[in-house]
């Protein structure tokens with residue numbers, strides 16, 4: 102019945118999406134608009150980074166994080182869900198720590214009212230180091246050990262059980278310890294995959310959660326809840342890069358309907374919170390944020406109104422959509438050469454900072470911006486060229502045959518939209534050092550006003566040696 106209205110709403114959302122794109126496309130330099138602001142702040146930061154030696158021959162690759170942009174995204178996420186829920190609805194936005202596992206970033210998000218979703222002892226340690234309170238922390242992971250479960254319940258952080266065996270472990274712990282942890286079950290609505298197979302969490306055979314459409318599984322979840330009054334949450338994370346919004350909404354809708362069924366059969370509001378996961382796709386094609394958290398929240402409101410009418414607390418777990426657009430890898434062009442007629446810029450950014458792009462370039466293309474040796478945007482006719490990394494294998498390319506102003510030694514290249522799942526997750530191929538990560542705050546309305554703060558120091562050669570077992574006092578292997 103509500104379908105026509107839904108479709109109208111969808112059409113309105115899509116019209117808005119299109120308008121946003123048109124505005125940005127028509128925006129010349131200096132015209133205010135989210136995309137133009139982002140680019141202006143980035144250009145300002147690159148100029149200042151070169152001027153002040155944040156990047157240069159001594160530090161040929163760095164990660165940069167736009168603090169103004171991160172704050173704006175955090176505020177927009179909160180506003181998006183505030184706009185579709187009645188005042189007083191408990192909403193926790195738990196940032197998926199795996200997207201950008203850097204403590205100062207978690208602290209910044211904390212100060213913007215965002216908690217943490219963690220999926221390993223390491224990520225929990227990072228969240229705790231950032232001072233994220235247990236009440237704002239959610240533990241998901243498909244392979245929690247008894248020790249991890251015990252620690253989580255002792256801390257009082259929310260835990261989502263992945264499968265029946267894990268729930269049995271939680272049962273045992275619940276008998277022996279009093280805990281304030283909300284406990285939920287992760288379900289897989291099996292709505293299908295998105296465009297990137299390795300990231301799709303809601304296919305029929307995905308490894309995560311209880312597969313709701315499998316024979317007997319849905320009834321098992323209902324019974325599991327009816328038998329355990331302390332099971333008060335359902336969790337589904339069915340979105341991912343490359344997944345259409347509409348499919349994500351279907352996954353959330355299926356989870357909501359299951360909660361309604363459980364509550365109906367329990368005769369009380371046993372499921373009081375629904376964790377809708379993260380997975381909002383990111384636009385890697387321009388500086389505009391599309392889709393926005395607000396568009397997703399409105400789509401949820403139109404399609405699953407009962408989820409947001411105030412009867413349920415809401416948890417979200419966005420990662421990429423909060424941070425991706427706010428990170429830039431900035432690297433020096435060491436050499437410019439040619440092979441087979443193809444110009445090749447040999448830079449210091451490759452597989453160690455852009456692992457996904459290098460190994461799966463078709464799924465993860467990155468925009469590249471070119472800057473001159475002073476850090477000014479480089480102009481000139483676009484020439485197809487390879488932007489190569491420093492690693493010793495042929496496929497170590499940030500971009501292949503990419504039309505850009507012809508790069509020369511001493512120029513800089515920036516790999517854009519790399520704030521999530523890129524430089525923060527170093528890959529130590531060729532023992533290439535983890536680069537420094539700097540946060541910056543820029544204000545294009547006041548030229549020159551750029552401030553930097555170190556987020557992560559660069560890895561030293563001594564650290565590389567020590568982490569490669571070099572600090573062992575005795576010669577372990579030769580003693581065998």
Ligand SMILES: *Cc1c(COP(=O)(O)O)cnc(C)c1O
Nearest residue numbers: 197241338379380418419420421
């Ligand atoms: C990875 C992950 C997220 C975050 O996904 P994004 O695509 O970065 O938003 C959220 N929840 C769970 C359970 C995850 O595994």
